[in-house]
Amino acid sequence: MPGVVTTGSAVVLVEGESDRRAVLTLAPRLGVPVPEVVVMHGITNLRAHLAARHGAVLLLHDAAETTWVGRVLTDTTRPDLQVATFVCDVDLEDELVRAVGVRGVLAVVVEQGERAAYERMAQQPAQRDRTDAQRLRRWLGARSGHKTTYAGLLAGAVPLDRVPVPLRSLLAAADAHDQAAT
DSSP states (O other): OTTOOOOSSOEEEESSHHHHHHHHHHHHHTTOOOOEEEEOSSGGGHHHHHHTOOEEEEEEEEGGGHHHHHHHHHHTOOTTEEEEEEEESSOHHHHHHHHHOHHHHHHHHHHTTOHHHHHHHHTSGGGTTSOHHHHHHHHHTTSTTHHHHHHHHHHHHSOGGGOOHHHHHHHHHHHHHHHHHO
């Protein structure tokens, strides 16, 4: 982080490893050069990451973080730094579950041999009144490493015509910056 600056191509900042995995999986599927993707380990580290950069920065974040991001961007406005934001409606997992669809996500869960584990969680009293999509989102975050593993798997399973808008737009912007730099 400190001492790392961008030149030419845009750098992509993401909140966590699952976001990174999704971006890295989707870029080649969309025919886009794989951008430099930096995990911030939480949106609260945005200020420090921006302080270490200049040039174009593409930021992927969750909708709930929009107010925080706005404050940080206001505080860190500099002529040598251009930040574009791409916002996941709720979060990355929500975007991917909607794009792949409940049946598609369950098919990936089955391929991973985890259908029984999902069903056990889905039968818990706290889960019974939730929709299938809500249960799947909860399940993706219930076990360490699940979000990262399934972010890559779901990004690999999403039909290309249904790639979530924040991810598609971010990768299109990264591609445009890459082409401009060459």
